[in-house]
Amino acid sequence: MNKAIRHEIFTRWQNDNPNPKTELEYSTPFELLIAVLLSAQSTDVGVNKATRKLYPVANTPQAIIDLGIDTLKSYVKTIGLYNTKAENIIKTCNMLVELHNSIIPDNREALEALPGVGRKTANVVLNTAFGHPVMAVDTHIFRVGNRTKIAPGKNVLDVEKKLLKTIPKEFLVDAHHWMILHGRYVCTARKPKCGSCLIEDLCEFKEKTEIDSY
Structure with missing residues (x-):
């Protein structure tokens, strides 16, 4: 080649x-991040079904925190590994509120410091939300x-x-x-x-x- x-x-x-475009449905970098966190070992179709119900109710870090872990799980329970994913999402939202003023960071180091965010997830957010060539x-x-x-x-x-x-x-x-x-x-x-x-x-x-x- x-x-x-x-x-x-x-x-x-x-x-x-x-x-x-990505087939994950989102309207903000935060919504994209949550969708990508939910998508591990799951289909985009399955994630979209869950977030279509979740995002009208809670689509900011503080709103997700206010839902609480049990209510969040009820929205994402159709997705594989939902217990772990919901726990990571709550932890991530707390970090975003406390460290980043609820704004999604556009650098790899800060993204990978968030619970559940590895290199692949960080790359998706950097590329799709912020246009980085990764x-x-x-x-x-x-x-x-x-x-x-x-x-x-x-x-x-x-x-x-x-x-x-x-x-x-x-x-x-x-x-x-x-x-x-x-x-x-x-x-x-x-x-x-x-x-x-x-x-x-x-x-x-x-x-x-x-x-x-x-």
């Missing part, structure tokens, strides 16, 4: 979807990076570093969303839909399928 091929791959994705590598991006050979790596940090190094700068802010959507809907885990893939001729995956359903 060389520079010219990578450029063509991202050019095609950009032409097909000029303004890619890569949040989830299972979809890890798979696409390795399968296509855009950025092969043994672990998520390897793939993240290679993507940051090799993706042309003009595509970097949106690359996270293009790769997630590609992995979620086209380059799927079990049966990739190679027959309807925009980059099939550029991809280095050796076991291509002929499934055309998009």
